[in-house]
Amino acid sequence: MQLTQRHLLLAFLAFLSLTSLQPEIKQGVAQTSEDSQNSDKETIRFASFNISFYRSEAGQLKQELSDGNSERPKKIAEIIQHVRPDVILLNEFDYDSAGKGIEGFQKNYLAISQNGNPPIHYRFSFSAAVNTGVDSKQDLDGDGAKGTANDAFGFGKFPGQYGMVVLSKYKIAEPEVRTFQNFLWKDMPARLVPRNKDQQPFYAPEIMEHFRLSSKSHWDIPIQAKGKTVHFLVTHPTPPVFDGPEDRNGCRNHDEIRFFSDYITEGKSDYIYDDNGRNGGLSQTELFVLAGDMNADANDGDSTSNAARLLTDNPRINDNAPPMSSGGKYYSQIQGGANLNQKGNAAWDTSDFGDSKVGNLRLDYCLPSANLNLKSSGIFWPKPDENGANLIDATDHRLVWIDLQIE
Numbered sequence: 001m002q003l004t005q006r007h008l009l010l011a012f013l014a015f016l017s018l019t020s021l022q023p024e025i026k027q028g029v030a031q032t033s034e035d036s037q038n039s040d041k042e043t044i045r046f047a048s049f050n051i052s053f054y055r056s057e058a059g060q061l062k063q064e065l066s067d068g069n070s071e072r073p074k075k076i077a078e079i080i081q082h083v084r085p086d087v088i089l090l091n092e093f094d095y096d097s098a099g100k101g102i103e104g105f106q107k108n109y110l111a112i113s114q115n116g117n118p119p120i121h122y123r124f125s126f127s128a129a130v131n132t133g134v135d136s137k138q139d140l141d142g143d144g145a146k147g148t149a150n151d152a153f154g155f156g157k158f159p160g161q162y163g164m165v166v167l168s169k170y171k172i173a174e175p176e177v178r179t180f181q182n183f184l185w186k187d188m189p190a191r192l193v194p195r196n197k198d199q200q201p202f203y204a205p206e207i208m209e210h211f212r213l214s215s216k217s218h219w220d221i222p223i224q225a226k227g228k229t230v231h232f233l234v235t236h237p238t239p240p241v242f243d244g245p246e247d248r249n250g251c252r253n254h255d256e257i258r259f260f261s262d263y264i265t266e267g268k269s270d271y272i273y274d275d276n277g278r279n280g281g282l283s284q285t286e287l288f289v290l291a292g293d294m295n296a297d298a299n300d301g302d303s304t305s306n307a308a309r310l311l312t313d314n315p316r317i318n319d320n321a322p323p324m325s326s327g328g329k330y331y332s333q334i335q336g337g338a339n340l341n342q343k344g345n346a347a348w349d350t351s352d353f354g355d356s357k358v359g360n361l362r363l364d365y366c367l368p369s370a371n372l373n374l375k376s377s378g379i380f381w382p383k384p385d386e387n388g389a390n391l392i393d394a395t396d397h398r399l400v401w402i403d404l405q406i407e
Contacts, residue, residue, distance in 0.1 A: 086168070124169070130217045133149070133152050180219070183212065185212065192251035215238035218260060236292050264290070284316070312367070321377070328381050
């Protein structure tokens with residue numbers, strides 16, 4: 001009897017000792033590893049996602065996001081909660097100068113569990129004015145009228161439509177952010193020139209004198225992580241279609257993509273200036289991730305001169321193993337049509353477009369610099385029998401992500 005009591009006492013003391021060594025569990029919202037100490041993470045996940053958060057009138061989006069009741073934003077939030085990027089670019093997010101849309105999406109959707117996924121929190125965010133909907137005061141599309149959505153510096157019904165947002169768990173060095181909204185197309189050496197059938201320039205000199213290159217904008221956002229700075233280079237070039245034989249949108253898409261290719265390439269960035277008048281691009285030792293919906297596939301689609309190859313073939317970029325999904329290949333096969341004649345790997349596709357003409361394409365990119373350690377990557381595009389298949393109808397684009405080890 002005394003031996004049994006002794007054993008019980010020893011067991012009880014051992015239990016107390018073990019429980020005193022357990023970490024404290026905070027009550028409330030459950031913390032995931034990526035929501036606690038970012039510095040403890042082995043890798044950092046960057047992502048790009050065109051979420052189709054554009055609306056027909058200014059102010060509609062921020063009003064929609066002011067509560068948590070909208071179904072499509074719920075699905076977008078669930079995808080983000082499932083993939084859990086540390087830094088993410090959101091394309092097609094209507095801009096409002098007060099940031100109410102971003103605030104509403106974070107507070108009412110990302111910070112709320114969607115179908116059991118842990119909430120996700122981003123301490124830092126960045127957004128700025130873009131060229132969509134900004135009236136050029138010129139007849140840019142040549143239809144004889146001014147002031148239409150086609151006559152804005154970037155197609156849009158109001159300033160800020162189809163804007164961009166960056167969310168980050170890591171600090172954004174905001175004083176060092178560079179924006180290129182006002183860079184003029186004419187200042188790019190050897191730019192492509194849209195031409196009429198008689199080979200005369202489509203745009204008159206007085207139009208080109210004020211024509212901005214970026215249909216939205218180009219941003220260089222320094223992310224401070226693990227004692228290093230990673231430049232998050234983000235953009236969203238115009239689609240290379242919706243024009244005529246002059247190929248004005250195709251030429252512009254090409255040169256919008258070329259802008260960042262030059263920005264990261266030694267000897268090619270001297271002509272570049274930002275909105276504060278600072279010249280030049282990145283040095284060859286700097287780290288970067290280049291992200292966005294480029295509206296261009298390196299192998300298929302309607303882009304001029306396969307413009308995406310300016311990025312994928314650039315030696316400063318590591319695209320040796322592009323992100324893949326199981327759904328991309330699956331849907332390409334069952335949808336058929338134009339998909340059956342494509343040259344590119346369907347597993348790389350990031351967009352689900354009309355199968356009769358274009359087919360699915362790789363339009364969205366998250367490209368690390370060659371001097372970064374790429375550990376893994378992927379595209380959120382599940383097959384019908386996989387988790388999350390019910391979410392993909394929220395947008396015609398797919399989230400693409402990469403995991404980097406910052407050393």
